[in-house]
Amino acid sequence: MxxxxxxxxxxxxxxxxxxxxxxxxxxxxxxxxxxxxxxxxxxxxxxxxxxxxxxxxxxxxxxxxxxxxxxxxxxxxxxxxxxxxxxxxxxxxxxxxxxxxxxxxxxxxxxxxxxxxxxxxxxxxxxxxxxxxxxxxxxxxxxxxxxxxxxxxxxxxxxDPAVFDREEQQVQVWSVTEESASIRLHRYDRETQTFVRQTITFRDGGVELKPFGMHYRxxxxxxxxxxxxxxxxxxxxxxxxxxxxxxxxxxxxxxxxxx
The missing domain is CATH 3.40.50.150 (Vaccinia Virus protein VP39)
Structure with a gap:
């Protein structure tokens, strides 16, 4: 609703x-x-x-x-x-x-x-x-x-709040190769109807962050x-x-x- x-x-x-x-x-x-x-x-x-x-x-x-x-x-x-x-x-x-x-x-x-x-x-x-x-x-x-x-x-x-709950409670494996591995995490703020998504890529010698946000309605x-x-x-x-x-x-x- x-x-x-x-x-x-x-x-x-x-x-x-x-x-x-x-x-x-x-x-x-x-x-x-x-x-x-x-x-x-x-x-x-x-x-x-x-x-x-x-x-x-x-x-x-x-x-x-x-x-x-x-x-x-x-x-x-x-x-x-x-x-x-x-x-x-x-x-x-x-x-x-x-x-x-x-x-x-x-x-x-x-x-x-x-x-x-x-x-x-x-x-x-x-x-x-x-x-x-x-x-x-x-x-x-x-x-x-x-x-x-x-x-x-x-x-x-x-x-769909049910989707939000599922995403927030799991680490999503985004990609895995011989050179890198990427995971994706979400954090939802129900009051403001926003979320932050972070895609984290691990490579030999460093970590890359790709933040993304939405204000859904x-x-x-x-x-x-x-x-x-x-x-x-x-x-x-x-x-x-x-x-x-x-x-x-x-x-x-x-x-x-x-x-």
Whole structure:
């Protein structure tokens, strides 16, 4: 069951000087980001193309272009915002990547003028904004650059406290090779709806830490962010194929409209 109100700002458990850096994830994981096992982008591209109209569409945290490139292949003009130049370099190395305009900056600031008929943010990345008020900033600024009647699309998981309990009580073996071994640990703060994940890699001669944090929200709480920014929930689906969203859904695709 979703909490009835928005949680207090995440002041415990998340170290602002590290985890609030918008480029942290990209710098740490660009070298291995385009690995097998990432979600198939084709259903997302089909869904988004139906909302983009004549374009252009704006992707927040465009990353290596996993969704942007197949969306562009459907004839939609796509632009992006990405905080990590390392991720932009991955995009540029792919066919069609040089043609997509990308602003290097914080997605919460949405540092572009617009207007756009479609702005979208996929793969739980809204929750990467851990600083107090930054998710609110993201919604407000996305609404600012939307054209009248434009859509802001969010893909996110539905929090499951049972999963949190399992993750927090075990050490996850991430990888083991002849040269290194990596483990992953989680710590959850239920009151502030935040978690810190630490991926620790042991190598001959040193230890590498890759911290990561999230400020997760239930769908109803995301609706509150949208409403405060002047956006209205138009539809919510379980996945990009438009399967109905229900009590057992573990993910959601939410479409918000600017009046």
């Amino acid at each position: 979703a909490p009835p109100t928005t949680p207090p700002p995440p002041t415990n458990g998340l170290k602002a000087s590290i985890l609030d850096d918008p480029g942290l994830f990209g710098r740490q994981w660009a070298a291995t980001y385009d690995r097998p096992g990432n979600p198939d982008p084709e259903p997302a591209a089909d869904f988004l193309a139906g909302l983009a109209g004549g374009g252009p569409a704006l992707e927040l945290a465009i990353g290596s272009g996993r969704v942007a490139l197949p969306l562009a292949s459907r004839g939609v003009a796509v632009e992006g915002i990405e905080a990590a130049p390392e991720m932009v370099a991955l995009l540029r190395d792919k066919p069609g990547g040089e043609a997509i305009p990308v602003v290097v900056g914080d997605m919460a600031d949405v540092p572009v003028p617009g207007p756009y008929p479609l702005v979208y943010l996929v793969f739980n990345t809204l929750f990467n904004l851990t600083g107090a008020g930054r998710q609110e900033d993201c919604f407000r600024n996305a609404a600012r650059v939307l054209a009248p009647g434009g859509a802001f699309v969010i893909e996110a998981f539905v929090p 239930w769908p109803e709480q995301i609706d509150e962010l949208a409403a405060a920014a002047g956006l209205t929930l138009e539809a919510r689906w379980e996945n990009w194929r438009r399967d109905p969203f229900g009590p057992e859904s573990r993910d959601h695709i939410s479409v918000y409209r600017r009046p």
